[in-house]
Amino acid sequence: MSDAGDAVLTLTNVESAYGPIKAIRGVSLKVKKGEISTVLGSNGAGKTTILKTISGIIDPRKGSVHFRGEDITSRDPALIVQNGLCHVPEGREVFALLSVKDNLLMGAYTRRDRDAVARDMAQVFDYFPILRERADQDAGLLSGGQQQMLAISRALMGAPELILLDEPSLGLSPKLTKTIFEIVVRINRERGTTFLLVEQNANMALHVADYGYVLENGRIVMEDTCERLREKDDIKEFYLGMKEAGARGERRWKKRKTWR
Numbered sequence: 594m595s596d597a598g599d600a601v602l603t604l605t606n607v608e609s610a611y612g613p614i615k616a617i618r619g620v621s622l623k624v625k626k627g628e629i630s631t632v633l634g635s636n637g638a639g640k641t642t643i644l645k646t647i648s649g650i651i652d653p654r655k656g657s658v659h660f661r662g663e664d665i666t667s668r669d670p671a672l673i674v675q676n677g678l679c680h681v682p683e684g685r686e687v688f689a690l691l692s693v694k695d696n697l698l699m700g701a702y703t704r705r706d707r708d709a710v711a712r713d714m715a716q717v718f719d720y721f722p723i724l725r726e727r728a729d730q731d732a733g734l735l736s737g738g739q740q741q742m743l744a745i746s747r748a749l750m751g752a753p754e755l756i757l758l759d760e761p762s763l764g765l766s767p768k769l770t771k772t773i774f775e776i777v778v779r780i781n782r783e784r785g786t787t788f789l790l791v792e793q794n795a796n797m798a799l800h801v802a803d804y805g806y807v808l809e810n811g812r813i814v815m816e817d818t819c820e821r822l823r824e825k826d827d828i829k830e831f832y833l834g835m836k837e838a839g840a841r842g843e844r845r846w847k848k849r850k851t852w853r
């Protein structure tokens with residue numbers, strides 16, 4: 594596990610299941626304050642289940658979840674959000690019949706400081722200018738990429754310390770995916786927001802995150818800094834689609850690394 598002394602989130606031996614199906618089996622991980630951590634894994638590995646267990650949507654059968662040193666295992670999801678931990682689910686789940694602006698205000702509904710809320714609204718419009726243009730339109734009319742921008746922005750409006758981000762690249766073009774990840778990095782650097790990112794797009798995740806865990810069949814099988822994970826042959830072959838870690842693959846890899 595990451596030797597994160599200043600971990601904001603800690604999972605210890607967490608096991609979660611759907612009836613007889615064990616989705617995660619003894620997962621332990623730490624997310625360091627101010628960093629972007631990622632969980633990589635193929636379809637069905639258990640990534641979404643980890644996030645749902647953290648945010649209280651699923652009660653784990655075993656193990657514990659600590660946020661800012663406090664045991665939040667199985668706590669009411671609404672209380673977990675109020676404590677500063679926000680989950681942006683796979684599929685965005687924006688309020689389709691509310692305007693973009695009202696979606697953003699929903700994200701800030703527990704906050705009393707109107708000036709700070711207005712400042713945060715201006716900042717999310719700065720991150721995603723298209724949302725300012727569409728502020729009065731129904732969120733259901735936005736494209737998939739714009740809905741992803743709105744979902745991340747709505748989470749930011751709650752001024753969370755930690756955002757759980759589930760597959761933000763799902764269904765988006767490579768260009769839009771890159772734009773969204775660049776803004777996630779900006780939010781992390783400028784606001785100090787910590788992220789736990791779940792992604793099937795390993796190439797992208799390993800370039801934006803600081804620390805990574807590899808999940809297979811509900812178990813963490815590898816973990817390291819993303820810099821070191823990117824150099825591992827197993828990762829290159831199975832997650833980055835580089836069948837030969839030979840000269841050609843190396844050249845391709847170096848070229849990809851320059852996007853950031």
Ligand code: ATP
Binds near residue numbers: 614615635638640793
């Ligand atoms: P994906 O990238 O496809 O979302 P994932 O890594 O997020 O995959 P999970 O969605 O956490 O994986 O699923 C882990 C396991 O739990 C899979 O075997 C999946 O079929 C099973 N599972 C997930 N949700 C349910 C559910 N509601 N009922 C029963 N089984 C489920």
